[in-house]
Amino acid sequence: MIYIIGAGAIGQALAVMLHYAGKEVMLIRRTPARSLPITVQLPAENLEANILVGTLADIGHGPVLITAKSFANAAIAVKLRDVKAPVVLLQNGLGIEAPFSNQSLYRCVLLVTSQFDGEGVVRFKPVSACPVGTIRGNQLDELVKTLDNPWFRFEAVSDIHPLVWKKAIVNCVFNSVCPLLETDNGIFHRNAQALAIARRMIDECAAVAAAQGFSLTVQEIEDSLLHISRLSDGQFISTLQDIREGRPTEIDTLNAEIVRLAGKLPVSETRLLGELTAIKSKLNLTT
Known part of the structure; x- marks a missing residue:
């Protein structure tokens, strides 16, 4: 079973x-x-x-x-x-x-x-x-x-940890930008301004990953983000689904965790969008 x-x-x-x-x-x-x-x-x-x-x-x-x-x-x-x-x-x-x-x-x-x-x-x-x-x-x-x-x-796969980091960075973008814009995952391949925000967040998060010993290029993370955005066009990210249903979200293990690990590294956009998403989540909680 x-x-x-x-x-x-x-x-x-x-x-x-x-x-x-x-x-x-x-x-x-x-x-x-x-x-x-x-x-x-x-x-x-x-x-x-x-x-x-x-x-x-x-x-x-x-x-x-x-x-x-x-x-x-x-x-x-x-x-x-x-x-x-x-x-x-x-x-x-x-x-x-x-x-x-x-x-x-x-x-x-x-x-x-x-x-x-x-x-x-x-x-x-x-x-x-x-x-x-x-x-x-x-x-x-x-x-x-x-x-x-x-x-x-x-x-x-022989080593899951770099992939965990890459996906976590991608999810930091999806799980904050999409809920705040009230839009689906396809926004990043459709909208240049949303992609520009994503690129700035990726820059911040990739530096944190490198400080933790995981060398991920900004381009490979962006490629992953756009690949997911295109193939899940019209689908809503889980955090937006949770907010709409009045449920708690996982933003604390994404943006907030990146911020915690960053130490003195600059992660202002990742922090701000994560905090706004957390506030939006709390305002919509039904239990």
Whole structure:
């Protein structure tokens, strides 16, 4: 059995795709239910399935995939303290693996976009195969073989850390600019002014990455940003979805974490846009 903690747009889409790939899968959520009917809208087809639902108490020996928001990781790690199965983090952000100390642990860099399009309907767009790398453990190849499927592709990489940084920088841009402009991911390949802001943020964040020992060129980060922007045109970034639904966001593990790591390095635009996004998130919270 594959367990997915987090029944958001990514978790639901992945559950259906693993089901279609012939895997036994269970969605883990706080609200108990026997099954959840889900339709995944892909560019070329729709996938429909009733997915088994359980709670944290139902987790057994299969791999545990975490697609919940990263701010929940501390609480999730406590619940998983005695679980011996490998844990895979399918989340954005820097430092999100810190609460997990007892398990075989792996990180996946998500290169897909997914959003709800009505009750039980998820609109999913793949961008590229999602790299998975080892934080702690020796089951990487087996895990990737288990997870990979024709709709949501995974690939093993020898060093996940530079890719985590590159995606975190890209997400700092998407998850602050798009919510503040109330627009979709395609804004950066459509609008020169938005791209100019993105370039200034990338310059700041790349310098912080270099200070942390990760040499990423500004051009490769911009290329990644534009690639995602083009392939997810019309899709809304998760932070904007969360703000609209009155939910907490992950901005603290993105812009705020970059600012924390920057020390005396100048990150004024990354800081300002992150802080404005955090304020907007708090103003829209419903709980």
